[in-house]
Amino acid sequence: TAGTGFDALTHAVESFTSRWATPFTTALSREAVRLITQNIYTAYDTGRVRASREYMMLASLMAGIALANAGAGAVHALAHPVGVRYGIPHGVACGILLPYIVRFNLAVAHDAYADLAAASAMVPLTADKDEAARKFVVYLEKLRDKLGLPAKLSEAGLKEADITEIADEALLSRSLSANPRRVTRVDLLTILQENL
Template sequence: MYNQDTFLDAATVESVVAQTVDELTPRNVFHFNSPRQAVVGEGSILTIGKLLRQQRVKHVFAVVDKTVHELGLLSSTLRCLKRANIDCTVFSGVEREPTTEVVEQALAMLTRCDADFVLGFGGGSAMDAAKAVAVMKSCNCSVDELTDPGFEGRRSLGLGAVPTTAGTGSEVTDISVILHIDERRKFVAKLPDLMPDLAIIDPGLMLGLPPLITAATGIDALTHAIESYVSASANPLTRALATSAITGIHNELPTAVGSGGCMPARLGMAVAAYKAGLAFCNAGLGLVHAIAHQVGAQYGIPHGVANGILLPYVMEFNALVCRSQFAAIAQAMGVARESMNEREQCDASIAAVRQLLRDIGLPESLSDYGARLDDFSELANEALQDICVESNPRNVTKADVMQLLERATS
């Protein structure tokens, strides 16, 4: 005899069926996230006091690159904050890429001053550190917890970012990369609340940037644009932003490197880097970054330089499944010709990237930084665990990564 409790009533069945249909119905849906407010243009940093006063900010905790602070680039910001009666505590201990130790030092200072707004000011390192400490202070968590893929903490402090380079895109992303020195590994935290509420992009802050740093950060932005364009998670909006960024970087980067005081070139690069940041934040990256995170930590290679060395080789690898996308990139870079077929346009895009790297004087081999064959097996293992590999358009094996490392070292 059947127990009536084992049978679902009609209303429950109808609800289950409706839920199943609702979950299966949406098609081609994509999400797009961006900072709540962005202010772009020469002198835009001078609006920071007014902007933060409107948000009722009382105390800013500024996380600044050491070199940026020594050069006095923060002075106008401090002046505007003082005029708006906003207190400011400065942490200037960020050098190169943010380490767990530096992040913990910044967190301790933030806890003591009890600021209500965290501002990352400088390159990607300062902004990544600022984003991390803002969430860690809000959630009372550690770096290990923050970088755990299952972390779901929410930020309660305000967060802003002011880039002094045109490249990392950290001012518009929900990502923070932290270096664990003891393990020689980079950990990537991705969380909606790592995205700043406010981004101020002032090309005037970039005028004194040395040529090599301009080149390296610019290639970082180009890598963001190219990888997001071909990403397995790309959508029409991210592709449009990536395409525009590729054109802008190809046109403006040589001038920005060779004539650093050219404001139109600096502005063009700043806007292009912003577009590339929005693109990859929403579409993801790929194998270039997955490998670059590992070799950068292992050999102390600046992130943009590592990306530049690896980019042409990974493009060749991905071309098997991305020929049409790379052909479109050739068109965006202005190197496609009507006489070319799709494959020739694809090859032209890779050749154009290599030529740009040579023109701006970036290294072309990992061997320049002491890369060793004996390290490649472990580096490949780590690259395959990197979050960026998930959106690479072509499936990747350990053997593939090791072969790419060997080619980039020869």
């Protein structure tokens, strides 16, 4: 529940900030983020609450449609090679990486993350955009911890000796072209170093 829920959240967040986003995909993504943030912990902690699971399934569908049309981003570019190399479930890899990539993207997707924070009622609609964007990152970090996911890839197997190859594999991912901020090899290496 934690892994698949975080994967759906990653689909929603990355498609919302994608360079290829459209009004159709952003509407789906925004609503998916709202539904997930309101229901993921209950679905995880109290699985018998049927409504929370149904809302999570709906949000996952909406995020999947948005992702299929708008593309993913740097989370997915990195999650695939680390998942294959270390046997990390895909949603767990996404859950670990999402806060790092959102923080990396803040320079260019600041307003988008502030929008998601407001849509999810993390901040009032009138909140300062800097504060709202920061709160969104903090929410992702706290959610990752509450759902029992590792805070760093090293806790799931990442080894320093592998990061050059992982960065090179991630550079081949089409997902990077949709990321709102241009991602270089040095950026990928830096993000992986932060995960040691």
